[in-house]
Amino acid sequence: MEVRDCLVSAPGKAILHGEHAVVHGKVALAVSLNLRTYLQLKARSDGKVCINLPNIDTFVCWELSELKQLTSFLSDKKEEMQRLDAELVKRLREFIGVTNGNLDSSASAILAFLYIYLSLFGSGRSIIDMPSLTVSVWSELPTGAGLGSSAAYSVCLAAAFLCATGNIPTPLKEWEQTGRWCQEDLELINSWAFQGEKIIHGNPSGVDNAVGTWDIGGMLRFLAGKIIPLSRVPLLRILLTNTKVPRSTKVLVARVKDKINKLPSIMIPVLDSVDAISCTCEKVLTEMTCEPITGDHYNILEELIDINQHHLNVIGVGHPSLDTLCQVTAARGLHSKLTGAGGGGCGITLLRPETDSTTVQGTMKDLRDCGYDCWETSIGGPGVQQHFPSSVKEEIMEVLNRY
């Protein structure tokens, strides 16, 4: 039996406020970033299983017969979703020949694909057994930039395979361009996506896949390991800028910890202030959904961005490239902060509803002249969705259909 073709997408993630502070028990606000990852699943009839990830130059096909041999390693505890099936992961690493050390992005993407494919189709969870298919993925997100590209990929894999196995319904109605799943189905997608994240990241927080899945508000409050979806928040226009300055999250987290240990009386109040920024921002965004949006709302959002950017510099995760981002956008009356780990990486710039396209285009040109990548996008948009192909931008469909 052939699988039904399926086209899904999931958003990236940005930290609006609270990066680093969250490591020290403070609130962080994670929001969906409307740069999306698109996944197309297409049935084949030649007994092959193929994956195409043009963003990371990864194109692989297997014979179904090869993959079927791997199902003998599948755990009996079919409903066990709390942790990875370590035996299966080990066998899959052997199968693709990466038994030692860290995985590169290509190997980890393949591993996540095979893990979810085999777990869902090869273990009696599916209405059809081990189908021949092609999965093609294209992402608008830069990879490895702290924007949740791997989570968006895992969420898409989980949603498409769960749909194909009949574990969740096809939500697309004929009169709609896009379809969304109900809360229960989203929870299933999220838990399988979390498995993918574990394979790719080892010990992920679960924030990225949660943002990629849910759209209750498009924003999550993250505190002491707990992820709380927030009530509806407004869609905010932003510029997302990638300074392309490489950084290590691990090194930056350690640097902040050192600073706190060295100057606790100075740094702990700064973390308290960051916490209050996240809480104030959440309050303002909630107000914006309940009452008419005014310039004052945006004034406060801008002020919070400026203050937090100073605080992030104080705790030691600033970078000259981010200073430049702030200066370039300030010259156009726009307010920016780093998002994520800092020390380079990405920044967000808030746009107002009335910010005109001349300003936006001029700012983007200025930033590109600095050597940065820059996108006009939004935060607070929908999580994972199913699409009619006609509702997806042509250039994306062209890439997906190329393979």
Added chain:
Amino acid sequence: MEVRDCLVSAPGKAILHGEHAVVHGKVALAVSLNLRTYLQLKARSDGKVCINLPNIDTFVCWELSELKQLTSFLSDKKEEMQRLDAELVKRLREFIGVTNGNLDSSASAILAFLYIYLSLFGSGRSIIDMPSLTVSVWSELPTGAGLGSSAAYSVCLAAAFLCATGNIPTPLKEWEQTGRWCQEDLELINSWAFQGEKIIHGNPSGVDNAVGTWDIGGMLRFLAGKIIPLSRVPLLRILLTNTKVPRSTKVLVARVKDKINKLPSIMIPVLDSVDAISCTCEKVLTEMTCEPITGDHYNILEELIDINQHHLNVIGVGHPSLDTLCQVTAARGLHSKLTGAGGGGCGITLLRPETDSTTVQGTMKDLRDCGYDCWETSIGGPGVQQHFPSSVKEEIMEVLNRY
């Protein structure tokens, strides 16, 4: 009987840490700034009393007979030093024709001069009665820049007149270039200087005249209206930069108050952090006098400067001219913060003992190219001093002797 000639100087003042926070009950550190005001008192024999203040284009002479008429208004309570003699101030304002409104710097300097002259020479406090004399003053300090130029002037006036009246001794020993008074004499100088400050500023904190007078450490801790001289601290090389951007301290203080009221949960922790910066700085400076000075000491001092400059931006008293100051000096590896009210005004840049003159000269050139005034000087130096004329720079003596 002629007065004895006398040459004295007093330093300016800079706030090292805690500006604005001090208004909200936090610690501030005020330090002496080795840009000094010099005052030369010379006897005359023509029955005139003259004051020359070339910095503010003020040159005035009176006949002693005119001034003597004013002594009839002197209060009987000759030892009353706690508050201004309001009647005398009123008569002096009438005498110089400024009965209404705010005084300009020339009128307030003249008023302070006449007040201290008459109070000390015309009220039985003096060993000589109402001498004919010329007072000439030259200051290295910019006026109205928050650097305590009026306090340095008042301290010099008080020291020279108290010396001339015999209320304090002449501390200069023949084998020394400069002389300093004992603690008791300094307290008398300080209290008369505070009278001058009251005439000039209305309701001064007393910090500026205290810094100009005392040199126990050259640094004062200022908390909730209390001024506590600190134990000896090291002399630190700095650049002082005047952006020449005019600002109103009153407006800036009000702006900070508004921000705290608007975002208390965010701002109050920032003030706590500033408080901790002042306390940490005091601790490091004390350590630098007790143990060998190392690069680590300077690393922390630089870090505190950077953090506080961010905090001052957060509380709303930054200015693009100060951002430029920080960027220009950072490009040479130097660390700067605003000092005083902010919103323009002055900034200080810490120099290390090993900072070479190429770096210093290059930085000063860069800053002057921005349109700023810039001086290489030091903080933590001596308070009011008496000088042999030969110990004072030739160009200063030339100005003082010109009149």
